[in-house]
Amino acid sequence: MTHSINLLDPEFLANPYPHYAELRRRSPVCQVEPNGIWAVTRYEDVLYVLKNHSLFSSGGFKAAWQPPWVGYNPIANSMIATDPPQHTRLRGLVFRAFGPDAIARMEPRVRATAEKLADGLVEGADFVQKMALPLPASAISNILGLDEELLPYFKQWSDDLISVTPTPPSPEVAERVRGTVAKVTGYVREVIEARRRTPTDDTVSELLRAEVEGQRLSDAEITDFLILLLIAGLESTTNLLGNSLVFLAAHPEMMERLQAEPSLIPPFIEEMLRYESPGQGIPRLTSAETTLAGVTLPAGALVFPMLGSANRDERKFPDPDRFDLKRNTQGVLAFGQGAHFCVGAMLARMESRLVLETLLARFQRVERVSDDLQYQCALTTRGPIALPLRYIPLRSRV
Ligand code: HEM
Structure with a gap:
């Protein structure tokens, strides 16, 4: 059955949750727009798809992020x-760089970055540009040993490589995306060459040294990786x-509660991951004809298990549209x-905790500057494009 829902429609992107609820109720596995992709919306079915890689590849x-108009897309x-x-x-190969010891070592540096960036949160400043983006950009460029001067370009690169739609929104966008692929690939290759000449202790040098099952990784593998x-x-x-701050701006009482009890910050993050999943859907390709929730999927079907919907499935999470700090978040699928x-x-949990701790130590509450809120136009991700806020300092509390 094809459903008239379009996952890229501005109205859907503004608030997908009532649409997911309807899909879960009436057509938990069905074709939707764009391009008749298959949306899987119930928790149990999403879990089945994620765990069954031989059927759901x-x-x-590659099918989603490398349509013919893109040419080559490294992450695909x-x-x-x-x-x-x-x-x-x-x-x-990546465990060492992202394991508990490495994360603990990074914490002081990430905290210092959060403090420094928080100085830029002045009246009307865009939280996305001033904090939500540069903080993880700085952390990841540090891990990879990339040049900090390139931080301002990361977001455009990232948007271009993952906001790929089955057909390009315009010839200009198509041109830009292809240009970005060439630029990022060229830059990363230069870094690889530089580390080959002068190895350091960063992840790039480690990947160059790494042998897996007696074989070295090829330059192309390292670049894509x-x-x-x-x-x-x-x-x-x-x-x-970004999603956390949209929520806190709408719920000043939650901000007060976290201020009074900072130990609630980690449960806040876990519930936020469930409530507004940053990754809404992830693509899989059926390797053979199969049946899911009584629906036959042909071989080669592009299927999207919708994490954003699974995390709001009433069969798994009672009263799912309520944000509940006390909720048992075990089984949330935000990280797959x-x-x-x-x-x-x-790493993501540590970064988010440090940002929230920094904000709560400075600001009594945050307020939206305008009601206008635009979400990214992407099948896979969910977050505000921009979030200008007023930051009300703690000392003005009466
Ligand atoms: C809140 C933040 C994050 C969320 C919600 C998130 C979500 C996800 C999800 C859902 C997957 C599974 C994809 C699949 O099954 O196909 C995934 C995989 C991955 N994530 Fe994250 N992620 C986050 C942050 C990060 C960070 C900070 C890194 C650091 C490098 C990272 C690196 C990766 C990598 C490399 C994979 C691929 C793993 C694999 O293929 O085995 N993610 N992420």
Whole structure:
């Protein structure tokens, strides 16, 4: 059954949740726009798809992010787009850079960055540009050993590489996306060359040294891998922070509660990941004809398990549209599940906690400057494009 919902419609993007609820009720597996992709909206079915990589291949990323008009898209060819055993081989390489020890070592630096960026949060400043974006950008460029001067370009690169739609919105956008691929690839190759000449202790040098099963990674593999880390490390964290501040601006009482009890910040982040999933849907490609929730999917179907809907499924999370700090968030799918479970989950949680701690120590509340709020136009991500706010300092509390 094809449903008239378009996942890229501005009205859908503004608030997808009532639409998801209707899909879960009436057509939990069905074709939607754009391009008749298959949306899977119930928790149980989403989990099944994520865990069953032999039927639901991560080659879906290639189908979604590398339509013919793009040409080559590095992240559509990276680890996230592969299945075991090729995937397992690459995944083992990143654990050290994102494990608990590495994250703990990074904390003082990330905290200092959050403090520095918070100085720029003056009346009307855009929270996305001033904090939500540069903080994860700085963390990931540090991990990868990239040049901080390039931070301002990361967002455009990231938007261009992952906001790919089946047909380009305009010839200008198509031109820009192809240009971005060439630019990012060229830059990352230069970094690889520089580390080959002069190795350091950063992740790029480590990847160059790494041998997996007796084989070195090729330059193309390293390039795609680094671009994946750069973009995965940026976009979702920016969105989690943006979504959190949209919520706090609408709920000053929550901000007060977190101020009174900072130990509630981690549960706040977990519930925010459920309530406004930064990654709404992830692509998979069926490797054979199969049946899901009684619906037959042909081989080669582009399927989107919708994390944003699964996390609001009333069958799993009672009263799902209520933000509940006391909720049991076990089983939330915001970081995925199974073989591709997010490598950066620990980093993202640490970054978000430090940003919230910094803000709560300075500001009594935040207020929206305008009611106008535009969300990204993407199948995979959800977050505000811009978020100008008024930041009311703590000392003005009466
Ligand atoms: C709130 C922030 C984040 C969210 C919600 C998020 C979400 C996700 C999800 C849902 C997946 C699974 C994709 C799939 O199953 O196909 C994933 C994978 C991944 N994430 Fe994250 N992510 C976040 C932050 C980060 C950060 C900070 C990094 C740091 C580099 C990162 C790196 C990755 C990588 C490399 C993968 C691919 C793992 C694989 O293919 O095995 N993510 N993420």
